[in-house]
Amino acid sequence: MADNKQLDEFGLIAELLAPLADNKAAARLSDDAARVAVPDGLELVISTDMLVANVHFPPDADAALVANRMLACNISDLAAKGAQPYGCLLTLGVAGNWDSAFLQRFVATLADGLKTYDMQLWGGDTVRANEGFAGLAVHGLVPSGEMLTRSGAQDGDDVYVTGTIGDGFLDLADLGPAYAAPAPPIGFGQAARGLANAAIDVSDGLMADLDHICRASKGRINVEAEAIPLSEAGRAYGDLAALLCGGDDLQMAFTAPPAHADILGIEAEKHRIALTRIGRFSASDAHEAVLRAENGQEINVQKRGFRHF
Amino acid sequence: MADNKQLDEFGLIAELLAPLADNKAAARLSDDAARVAVPDGLELVISTDMLVANVHFPPDADAALVANRMLACNISDLAAKGAQPYGCLLTLGVAGNWDSAFLQRFVATLADGLKTYDMQLWGGDTVRANEGFAGLAVHGLVPSGEMLTRSGAQDGDDVYVTGTIGDGFLDLADLGPAYAAPAPPIGFGQAARGLANAAIDVSDGLMADLDHICRASKGRINVEAEAIPLSEAGRAYGDLAALLCGGDDLQMAFTAPPAHADILGIEAEKHRIALTRIGRFSASDAHEAVLRAENGQEINVQKRGFRHF
Numbered sequence: 001m002a003d004n005k006q007l008d009e010f011g012l013i014a015e016l017l018a019p020l021a022d023n024k025a026a027a028r029l030s031d032d033a034a035r036v037a038v039p040d041g042l043e044l045v046i047s048t049d050m051l052v053a054n055v056h057f058p059p060d061a062d063a064a065l066v067a068n069r070m071l072a073c074n075i076s077d078l079a080a081k082g083a084q085p086y087g088c089l090l091t092l093g094v095a096g097n098w099d100s101a102f103l104q105r106f107v108a109t110l111a112d113g114l115k116t117y118d119m120q121l122w123g124g125d126t127v128r129a130n131e132g133f134a135g136l137a138v139h140g141l142v143p144s145g146e147m148l149t150r151s152g153a154q155d156g157d158d159v160y161v162t163g164t165i166g167d168g169f170l171d172l173a174d175l176g177p178a179y180a181a182p183a184p185p186i187g188f189g190q191a192a193r194g195l196a197n198a199a200i201d202v203s204d205g206l207m208a209d210l211d212h213i214c215r216a217s218k219g220r221i222n223v224e225a226e227a228i229p230l231s232e233a234g235r236a237y238g239d240l241a242a243l244l245c246g247g248d249d250l251q252m253a254f255t256a257p258p259a260h261a262d263i264l265g266i267e268a269e270k271h272r273i274a275l276t277r278i279g280r281f282s283a284s285d286a287h288e289a290v291l292r293a294e295n296g297q298e299i300n301v302q303k304r305g306f307r308h309f
Numbered sequence: 310m311a312d313n314k315q316l317d318e319f320g321l322i323a324e325l326l327a328p329l330a331d332n333k334a335a336a337r338l339s340d341d342a343a344r345v346a347v348p349d350g351l352e353l354v355i356s357t358d359m360l361v362a363n364v365h366f367p368p369d370a371d372a373a374l375v376a377n378r379m380l381a382c383n384i385s386d387l388a389a390k391g392a393q394p395y396g397c398l399l400t401l402g403v404a405g406n407w408d409s410a411f412l413q414r415f416v417a418t419l420a421d422g423l424k425t426y427d428m429q430l431w432g433g434d435t436v437r438a439n440e441g442f443a444g445l446a447v448h449g450l451v452p453s454g455e456m457l458t459r460s461g462a463q464d465g466d467d468v469y470v471t472g473t474i475g476d477g478f479l480d481l482a483d484l485g486p487a488y489a490a491p492a493p494p495i496g497f498g499q500a501a502r503g504l505a506n507a508a509i510d511v512s513d514g515l516m517a518d519l520d521h522i523c524r525a526s527k528g529r530i531n532v533e534a535e536a537i538p539l540s541e542a543g544r545a546y547g548d549l550a551a552l553l554c555g556g557d558d559l560q561m562a563f564t565a566p567p568a569h570a571d572i573l574g575i576e577a578e579k580h581r582i583a584l585t586r587i588g589r590f591s592a593s594d595a596h597e598a599v600l601r602a603e604n605g606q607e608i609n610v611q612k613r614g615f616r617h618f
Contacts (some may be wrong), residue, residue: 019604025355030525032510033390033449034458038347048398048446050434083340089357089446091400125359131439137357137398137446140342147344201341216339220405247553 012100012228013126014105022119023299025087034122036087038129045083048226050135051093058175059132061104063166065180066134067109071181074138075117076250079189080201082148083140085119090136105181107135113232129191146193147309148254153198155283157255160264162273163187164205166234166243168250178231182250188271195264199254199283207303208307209253210289213281217255218242219282223291230286246297255281321409322401325416332429335398344433345396351526352448354392359444360381360394362404366440367484372411374489375443376418381491382512383447384426385559389510391457392449394428399445402438415443420514426495457563462507462526464592466564469573470498471582473542474515475552477559481543485532487540491559497580502511504573508563514554516612519598522590526564529593534601534608538585550610551602564590 002142007217018028025034038044053059074114075205078085086127090110094103114121119138166180198217200209207229210221225240234243256264261277268275279289327337334343347353360379362368369616387394399419403412423430428447471494476487481599493510501508515537529563534549543552549565565573570586577584600608 030460031390031458033386033392033456035356035451036353036355037453038353041481044347044353045342046398046431046448048400048404048434050400050436050439052402052436054439055437080341083342089355091357091359091444093359093361093442100427100499122355123357125357125444127359127361127442128364129361129440130363133402133436133438133442135400139355139595142344144346147342149340151339176414182516211502 009094009100009103010126013103015050016104016123017063018071019109020114021119025120026122029123029272030171033188035267036122036258041098041144043144045078045081045140045142045147046137047074047077048135048137049077050133055130062237063105065175068111068181069112070136071110072184072250074136074198075186076184076201076203078138079184080148080252081142082146082189082193082197083142084190085145085186086139086141087120087122088136092124092126093133094126095129095132099103132266142193145176148193148196148199150198150200150213150216152168152272153213153219153255153281154257155219157197157281158258158261158277159221159253159279159281160275160277161206161215161229161251161253162275163240163251164229164231164274165202165249165251166246168248169243169246170237171246179248185271185273186249188268188273191253191267191271195260196256199252202251203247205247205303206249206253207244207289207291207301210309211303214269214289215287217281218287220277221280221281222287224290227276227278228268229274232302236294245301245303248303269296313453318403318409318412320437321416321476321604322412325413326430329420329423329430334429335431338432341497341601346429352453353399354387354449354451354456355384355388355446356386356556357444357446358386359442363398372414373418374484375526376415376422377490379443379445380422381493381559382575383445384495385493385512387447387449387492388495389457389508390449390451391408391455391498391502391560392451393499394449394495395448396431397447399432402442404438404441420523441478451502457502457505457508457528458483458564459507459509459522459525461526461567462564462590463569465530466506467570467586468562468564468588468590469531469568469584469586470511470538470560470562470583470600472560473538473540473543473583474511474553474558476540476558478552478555479542479546481557488557493559493563494582497577497582497586500576500580501563502595504569505563505565509560511558511560511562512556514556515558515562516553516598516600516610516611520612523598524596525588527592528590528596529595530588532588532598534600535603536585536587539585554610
């Protein structure tokens with residue numbers, strides 16, 4: 001039998017979440033399913049990302065960090081698809097150390113994030129767990145057929161990234177802001193629809209993520225090492241390979257024809273996004289991203305890093 | 310750093326799941342989001358259910374049990390909404406003891422279930438976890454405005470349940486078929502659209518679930534104890550209250566006007582569903598379900614039970 005503390009916490013969560021679900025689809029969570037209409041001419045972009053204690057955040061992590069990273073990881077997927085956030089389901093595995101103060105702070109942070117991203121809470125599931133976890137299934141909207149994918153890159157496309165690369169990795173150690181509260185380029189992603197040919201969110205590490213575009217679009221990306229946008233901390237860090245492969249940036253990488261350079265610059269400015277051209281995509285039998293020094297020489301990097309707490 | 314075994318398992322899962330995602334929305338999981346069109350005149354019914362080791366299944370549970378219960382808990386939500394399964398996202402927390410034999414059996418069982426329920430796999434997320442978990446976010450389709458809800462019951466409605474009650478509870482102890490591989494009435498649920506006024510899936514325990522209808526529909530349900538459909542094992546068990554409150558039935562309870570009795574019987578037969586009238590809904594200020602003996606006397610039951618392994 002569950003103890004009373006458990007029942008109280010589940011009641012508290014239901015009570016805290018109901019006001020966030022004040023939309024027609026969720027009807028304040030009065031039912032155990034949401035009813036979602038998709039406007040004519042639009043289709044859904046659907047993705048899900050789960051964060052687990054001891055793997056994606058420390059078991060004693062602050063509730064705001066867990067909520068913000070959960071939101072950002074999921075919104076990042078929508079951003080890179082050019083989708084406008086619509087609604088989400090929340091899955092919460094409530095660990096023993098997630099007391100009511102933790103849950104209140106988690107829900108308050110979630111509420112702020114939903115407002116920031118203009119996303120509805122449609123429902124979810126709360127379960128007990130020895131190890132805490134928190135995830136969303138996010139649903140975005142795009143005009144039918146206009147979702148950005150990994151597979152559309154064209155020979156001669158420029159390759160861009162938003163923001164700076166490596167700060168998620170650098171901020172992991174001390175749970176600094178780029179790790180604890182990332183801000184995926186959700187507005188710019190929508191603006192890039194019709195301008196970008198292929199896109200992906202930078203979550204595994206820039207080089208590994210560009211590899212995905214190369215495989216899906218059947219080509220090679222030459223990445224100019226000196227062009228990679230780094231923060232001051234990144235420039236001071238010295239190990240470029242670690243920054244390029246560390247993951248957790250939650251920025252957006254994409255390819256676009258050179259003719260779109262100016263309009264992309266204007267959109268980036270409008271959305272207050274740093275946008276940097278870092279290389280070129282070429283149709284090729286070698287389906288990979290290659291890092292090159294200024295003299296054109298290949299710089300070897302181990303492309304994918306995993307780590308845990 | 311993750312060890313090689315971990316990387317191998319994640320690669321294996323991706324490889325095993327890709328053929329299941331052979332639909333336009335998922336494009337064999339080639340991207341990290343699904344693109345889902347909703348046909349004109351229909352809307353989505355969306356729900357999510359997560360199962361956690363040590364809470365919803367034993368940590369050494371057979372992979373087929375985990376997959377079948379995960380499917381059934383989620384399909385059960387769609388059945389009670391009158392929705393036709395459309396597509397789902399899979400979230401898998403891979404525990405250390407989930408080896409490749411486990412994963413293969415899990416995916417094979419999932420594949421069978423998706424075929425049985427005619428549901429597409431659209432995507433998902435696989436993460437490491439010390440404690441295994443498995444969940445779906447399921448999406449069904451209904452004609453716009455026709456989703457069955459908890460709130461539509463009308464004064465004088467008959468109350469029905471499908472199947473038998475208590476077998477999920479009885480089969481929990483030895484992981485028998487009603488617990489290990491439930492079969493929610495998904496086809497009948499769709500047939501009940503337009504015939505039922507309110508519906509819910511029986512998952513918390515019949516009495517607790519009927520309470521939800523009572524609260525949402527603002528009325529009372531008098532449940533006739535002698536009418537509850539029991540299996541042979543249920544009749545032999547002796548403790549009716551335990552069967553009514555034990556949960557895990559994954560049957561459907563609903564209310565419908567007496568005039569629909571005949572057509573409901575025909576639909577039940579068509580879908581090979583046992584259908585039993587168990588009571589009546591009355592508009593009332595007492596928003597609760599009450600169990601009554603043949604002489605009309607109230608039988609007290611503790612309505613909701615939780616248990617874990």
